[in-house]
Amino acid sequence: MEFLLNRYRNITVLLVVLFAQLVLLAYQVKTNKDVPLIRVWAVSTVTPVEQGLEFVRRHTIGVVWDYFVLIHVKEKNDQLQHQLDQLKLENHFLRTQLSTAERAKELSVFQSETPSKTLAARVIGNGTGSNSKTVFVDRGSSSGVEAGMAVITPDGIVGKVVSAYPTASLIMLVTDPSFGAGVVSQKNHVHGTLRGQGSPKCRVDYIQNEEKVENGEWFFTAGDDRIFPRGFPVGQVASVHNGRSAKEIELTPSGIQGGLEEILIVTEGVHEPIPTTPVVTQTQKLLSPPTDVTATDPQAATATLTTDADKLRQEYQHVAQDENFKYGIASPKPPDFTKVGKDQQPAVKPAPAVPPAAGATATPNNGTPNQPSRPAPVNGQATTQNPASGQPAVRPPTATLGTSAQPPAIHTGVANAAEKPPASTAKPTATATQDKPRPRPPALVTDPTDADPDSEALIERVQRVQSKPPAVSETRSAEIASPPPSAPPKPKTPDATKTTTSAKPVNTTKPATATGTSPASGSKPRP
Amino acid sequence: MTEFSESLLSDSLRKKKGARLRPAGLILVPLVAILFQVYVPRFIPQLSYLDLPLLITVYFALSGRSPIASVFYGAAIGLAQDSLSHQPIGLFGIVKTLVGYFAASVSLRFDVENPFITFVLSLFFFFFHQFLYWVLTRALLGQSVGFDAQQTAIFGLLNAAVALPLFRVLDKLKVTV
Numbered sequence: 136m137e138f139l140l141n142r143y144r145n146i147t148v149l150l151v152v153l154f155a156q157l158v159l160l161a162y163q164v165k166t167n168k169d170v171p172l173i174r175v176w177a178v179s180t181v182t183p184v185e186q187g188l189e190f191v192r193r194h195t196i197g198v199v200w201d202y203f204v205l206i207h208v209k210e211k212n213d214q215l216q217h218q219l220d221q222l223k224l225e226n227h228f229l230r231t232q233l234s235t236a237e238r239a240k241e242l243s244v245f246q247s248e249t250p251s252k253t254l255a256a257r258v259i260g261n262g263t264g265s266n267s268k269t270v271f272v273d274r275g276s277s278s279g280v281e282a283g284m285a286v287i288t289p290d291g292i293v294g295k296v297v298s299a300y301p302t303a304s305l306i307m308l309v310t311d312p313s314f315g316a317g318v319v320s321q322k323n324h325v326h327g328t329l330r331g332q333g334s335p336k337c338r339v340d341y342i343q344n345e346e347k348v349e350n351g352e353w354f355f356t357a358g359d360d361r362i363f364p365r366g367f368p369v370g371q372v373a374s375v376h377n378g379r380s381a382k383e384i385e386l387t388p389s390g391i392q393g394g395l396e397e398i399l400i401v402t403e404g405v406h407e408p409i410p411t412t413p414v415v416t417q418t419q420k421l422l423s424p425p426t427d428v429t430a431t432d433p434q435a436a437t438a439t440l441t442t443d444a445d446k447l448r449q450e451y452q453h454v455a456q457d458e459n460f461k462y463g464i465a466s467p468k469p470p471d472f473t474k475v476g477k478d479q480q481p482a483v484k485p486a487p488a489v490p491p492a493a494g495a496t497a498t499p500n501n502g503t504p505n506q507p508s509r510p511a512p513v514n515g516q517a518t519t520q521n522p523a524s525g526q527p528a529v530r531p532p533t534a535t536l537g538t539s540a541q542p543p544a545i546h547t548g549v550a551n552a553a554e555k556p557p558a559s560t561a562k563p564t565a566t567a568t569q570d571k572p573r574p575r576p577p578a579l580v581t582d583p584t585d586a587d588p589d590s591e592a593l594i595e596r597v598q599r600v601q602s603k604p605p606a607v608s609e610t611r612s613a614e615i616a617s618p619p620p621s622a623p624p625k626p627k628t629p630d631a632t633k634t635t636t637s638a639k640p641v642n643t644t645k646p647a648t649a650t651g652t653s654p655a656s657g658s659k660p661r662p
Numbered sequence: 663m664t665e666f667s668e669s670l671l672s673d674s675l676r677k678k679k680g681a682r683l684r685p686a687g688l689i690l691v692p693l694v695a696i697l698f699q700v701y702v703p704r705f706i707p708q709l710s711y712l713d714l715p716l717l718i719t720v721y722f723a724l725s726g727r728s729p730i731a732s733v734f735y736g737a738a739i740g741l742a743q744d745s746l747s748h749q750p751i752g753l754f755g756i757v758k759t760l761v762g763y764f765a766a767s768v769s770l771r772f773d774v775e776n777p778f779i780t781f782v783l784s785l786f787f788f789f790f791h792q793f794l795y796w797v798l799t800r801a802l803l804g805q806s807v808g809f810d811a812q813q814t815a816i817f818g819l820l821n822a823a824v825a826l827p828l829f830r831v832l833d834k835l836k837v838t839v
Binding site: 144153157160163164169180184 | 693696697700701705729730733734737741742744745746750751752753755756759760763767802803
């Protein structure tokens, strides 16, 4: 053995070393574990030296290297600066293109949304004159432009056409000192006259000091100047304070704030309602209004009757049809209204005590049952809580350019109702509903006490109402005052006249005739 | 036997003179070689082909002419390399152990002072080292690593070319016993 070891010592040592390393390797592979001791030793030995080398390199070779690198810095800097300039130019060009495309898209969307017929045009130059604020656009009389037409953008009104040439038109901006337009405030519907001042801001004249106008309040076109259709935004109040005889109101016109490039010339204007909601900005796209199926399909209109007033009206129509009676025509014998509610549901049966959102009855229509409403406001006003205050903007009754300057009654009623508490909204009498729309009492739909006529809450309410008669509407008084307070109220036949008055859609204004201008495409007759 | 063959097979001058590397050099030289391999390619990636630990192992084996010492030396350098790698410890150790042993065995028969012999041995051991490492990686670890013989041959030539001046420099560090 000793002989063998001496003779084959080298190979023996080799085999032993190899075997040891193989065992070490096999152990690591088998157990999937590392041998940290050897690694720690190796790393602890190598890395300090490596750190020292790195330190030396950084302070010696690094400095020298940086020096040589800096030789070419200026040349490279110039090259990069040149490249940056080119990219800036390219970026500016692309941004301009993108902005133009976005504006064109917004303009197109607005053009399709608004009921007025408009003609897109591009500003091609400014008019001369030291104080005049006029621009030229690339549409003229050959495109149908006439002097006196309104010029708008999706943000608001811009001005009006003062001269129409064959290939171009001269537009007087709202900031021109000779510009004037009728405007109305959003909240209180205060009418005034917009005047340009030659400065970026305009003023609103002829508003009495007693009127209420707030800072930041929006003004809209009133539609009484025969130029601008009603309902286009004009601007926001920048400052307001009382003057000698009238308020001094400065307005920031919204239509020309973002610079003028593309505008719309209103060739056929249609009045629109004054929105009760804040004016949406351009970045918020309006949804398309729902299809007005009831305007064309009477069956669909019947199918969509959802409110108590609608049902009641339908029942009275059935009774009148059964007896060949026509409303509005003098007849010796009135129809037998006692039949109302006998063959069908009780006419004034209170609405079921379901949550307002459970059915369509929860949606207030403010007396315009078949009227298509605009999309819900962006800020999400509660339209299901108070039909008077939270109703969306409703298309006004027919009113075209050149018609009465008096705004449609529904707007005044809605706006006033929106400003007043619900208790006061129930005050208007039956006669007042003829010219001033009255929102339906919310209790008809949402008051859970109406669901159960025998409820104690209703009895208490009757007693309270009797002590304060003006606080309730006439309809409600007629409805709840009939049964004796002591006895449980029963569903009864309502007073036909009063109930009809109150349940009738409040907006009975007939479509106004278009005078001079085209018929209002956006105006729809009331059923 | 010709004169050329006699010159190849004659004893080395280093053997005759009893030259030996300083003890500090035995530690510092492999340490510098390993540092070179882990540090320099960061800045000069083209030098990553240079396997200085292998060349140092070959140099010690050829100049030391002691198979046992070369086995331990090669194993130590290989294990140090393994420790700084992500592979299991032992692969480089086994390969460099064998390289040291065979290099030391060869040095007993050839005149390793001859540049040609040095070049050929360096080329051969580099190829042997790479091939053995590839075999062990596949056999012991089960990894499917490719082996590019042409690239290995080129790198072997480059390493052999570097080995000639390197060995001369290392000869300067020796002291005569």
